[in-house]
Amino acid sequence: MATPDFVLRLREHVGHGPLWLTGVTAVVIADSGEILLHRRADDGRWATPGGILEPGEQPAEALVREVWEETGVKVVPERVASVFTEEPFTYPNGDQVQFLDIAFRCRPVGGAPRPDAEESLEVRWFPPGELPPMDERVLRRIRLAPDEGAAWYAEPAPHPAGS
Template identity: 55%
Template sequence: MATPDFIRELRATIGHRPLFLPGVTSVVLDEDGRVLLVRRADDGRWTLIGGIPEPGEEPAETAVREVEEETAVHCVVERVLAVEATDPIRYPNGDVCQFLDISLACRAVGGEARVNDDESAEVGWFTLDALPPLSEHALERIRLAGADEPTWFAQPAAQTLR
């Protein structure tokens, strides 16, 4: 995920201190039930498509924009899969971020999957029984996309009844 200009401007002021940011993860499926994945150029890992919304941008707009920017695939957003605060991440340059991630199920409606920017080394469609190594986060989001379940979110640690 390339760093948006507004984040670079913030970093110029706050340095490496933690930032809590919105993030959007897209699980894009095609008509054959295959999932669209990208292999990151920076670390070589296969992953779902994700990105940071621009100021004022709706999460669904972010999903559609990021998928097209990274893969040239056109998609529509169908539903919210999960909402969660991720663990903080420390990047090699020392920046610390934590994301409030909104994961969305998307359906491919056009375009041809290809590397479409400098963030990805490869782009591909994968059947669910032939996925490359993926993070637990990605695997769970793919599972949720294929399940008929309500949106997942972490329950509060202790709920009190009134």
């Protein structure tokens, strides 16, 4: 994923220190049930498209922009599927991040799958039973997206007695 300019400016001040960032992820499901995935240019792994919110940007707006940039597919976000605080992560260059990820279930409404050559090496539709190997966090988002119920989130810990 290309690093947004606002993160590069922050890195001038904090170096490789931890940054808390908000990410959005699209689980794009076609009428056929196929799922849109792209093979990331940074690590070569298959994943759902997504990215980082720019300052002042709304999550759904960022999601539509990121999916279009990375895959060439136009989408409409249908609902929030899950909200997770991901584990801290260190990029190969030493930059430390931790993401709050908001995953949306989306439906495609136009465009044609194509890699952008900057963030995506390949873009394809996959039947749900024929997904390529992926990180568990990506698979978790896909598993939670088809459910028509409420968005998934980690339940808060119970309040201590007497609070």
